[in-house]
Amino acid sequence: MGRSDFGIPWEGDRRLTDLDFADDIALTAESQTTLQDMTTSAETEAGKVGLRISCQKTKVMQVGDQQTNTNLHISGEPVENVRQFTYLGSTMTAEGDTDTDISARIGKAASVFRRMNPVWNSGKISRVLKTKLLQSVVIPTALYACETWKITTRMRNKLDAFQQRCLRKILHITYRDRITNEEVYHRTGTKPLSTTITERRMRYAGHVLRMTSDRHAKTSVFWKPEGKRKRGRPKLTWRRALQKDLESKGITLKDAESLAEDRTEWRRLAAQCALHGRN
Numbered sequence: 668m669g670r671s672d673f674g675i676p677w678e679g680d681r682r683l684t685d686l687d688f689a690d691d692i693a694l695t696a697e698s699q700t701t702l703q704d705m706t707t708s709a710e711t712e713a714g715k716v717g718l719r720i721s722c723q724k725t726k727v728m729q730v731g732d733q734q735t736n737t738n739l740h741i742s743g744e745p746v747e748n749v750r751q752f753t754y755l756g757s758t759m760t761a762e763g764d765t766d767t768d769i770s771a772r773i774g775k776a777a778s779v780f781r782r783m784n785p786v787w788n789s790g791k792i793s794r795v796l797k798t799k800l801l802q803s804v805v806i807p808t809a810l811y812a813c814e815t816w817k818i819t820t821r822m823r824n825k826l827d828a829f830q831q832r833c834l835r836k837i838l839h840i841t842y843r844d845r846i847t848n849e850e851v852y853h854r855t856g857t858k859p860l861s862t863t864i865t866e867r868r869m870r871y872a873g874h875v876l877r878m879t880s881d882r883h884a885k886t887s888v889f890w891k892p893e894g895k896r897k898r899g900r901p902k903l904t905w906r907r908a909l910q911k912d913l914e915s916k917g918i919t920l921k922d923a924e925s926l927a928e929d930r931t932e933w934r935r936l937a938a939q940c941a942l943h944g945r946n
Contacts, residue, residue, distance in 0.1 A: 670704070670708075672697075672701055673696065673701060673704070673705050674695055674696065674705075675695045675696065675697055676892075676893055677886065677890070678880075678886045678890060683695055683883070684705070685705075685709075686883075688755055691754065691755060692709065693754065694706060694709065699737050699738060699739070702727070702737065702739060703738075703739055703740070706720075706739060706740075706741060706746075710741060710742070720741055720742075722741040722742065722744040722745075722746060725741060725746050725747075726746065726747055726748075726749045726752045727739045727746045727747070727748055727749070728748070728749050728750065728751070728752060728759070728761055729748075729761060730761055730763065731761070732897065734750075734761065736748045751767060756811060756812065757811070757812045757815070758771050763902075764817075765815075765816045765817055765818065765822070766819065766821075766822055768812075768816070769816065769818070769822045769825070769826065770822075770825075772808065772809050772810070772811055772813075773809055773825065773826065773829050775808050775809075776805050776806070776808040776809035776829065777829065779804060779805050779808050780801075780805045780833055783800070783804070783805070786800060787836050787837055794837060794838065794855070797837045798834075798837060798855045798856065798857065801833055801834070801837065802857070805833060806830075806860070809826065809829065809830075809860065810860065810863065810864065810867070813863075813864045813867055813868070814867045814868050814870070814871035815868075815871070815905065816864060816868070816905075816908075817903050817904055817905045817907070817908045818861070818864060818908065819903060823861040823864075824861075826860040826861055826864070827848075827859045827860055827861050829860075830857075830859065830860045831848055831851060834851050834852075834855050834857065835851060837855070838851065838854060838855070862941045862942070863941070865912060865937075865940055865941040866937050866938060866940070866941035868905075868908065868909065868912070869909075869912055869933075869936065869937035869940050869941065870933075870934065870937050872888075872909050872912075872923070872927070873927045873930065873933040873934075873937070875888055876888075876923055876924050876927035877927050877928060888905075888906055888909075889906075906920070909923075912940040913940070915940055915943040916936065916939060916940060916943070918936075
């Protein structure tokens, strides 16, 4: 990927051409022509070592408000245009939102929970053990990659509602019993998923802020894409979500870089921000 027009403008004079993990490769480009050239180049280089790019498993997605089909081909075969696809277990969308991914995670976690109905209905298994199984099997499915979510109030409520349904089934109570959510958390020794998400996002942010400036993860936090955004309220981004967490404690993103160097203090800050978000 050596051509100067490959990829998208990144930091300084650098360009971001591809994101790789094992045999999963995501190419980025500013135009259809450039993307085709990059794909052809990747296909040629792969062929030199006996590898072949699967057209059926390859997808092309245009990010942004103006959507047109991208005519991309691999070995003469057209590549499918999509509005969303699963990459490394997370659902990526053309709009860049995380609502679709969160809904998918809740659906998968609900499926796991239903398959374990014999456990929840058993009178021979203690409530404590059932709660531990929920926390170790079901909840990790729901919160996979939650550190990267830019979660809205609506999705926070949706996640907490899913958790409440699970906990109330374990406790064999319904909403008709007029038992508050706080009481449910108290009886099971748990806390809202939205609180856990905020704390995990803050902890992940600490790792990112401690990185050197040449790391892609850190660059993406401070990166400002070229171009103009639409009029109106700015969309929620991961950085804005982080800034909101920090502002609840009177801290700016710039100040957070130095604070993150002290891991113990940062963990304490993460817990405080999570509690503030709950109130």
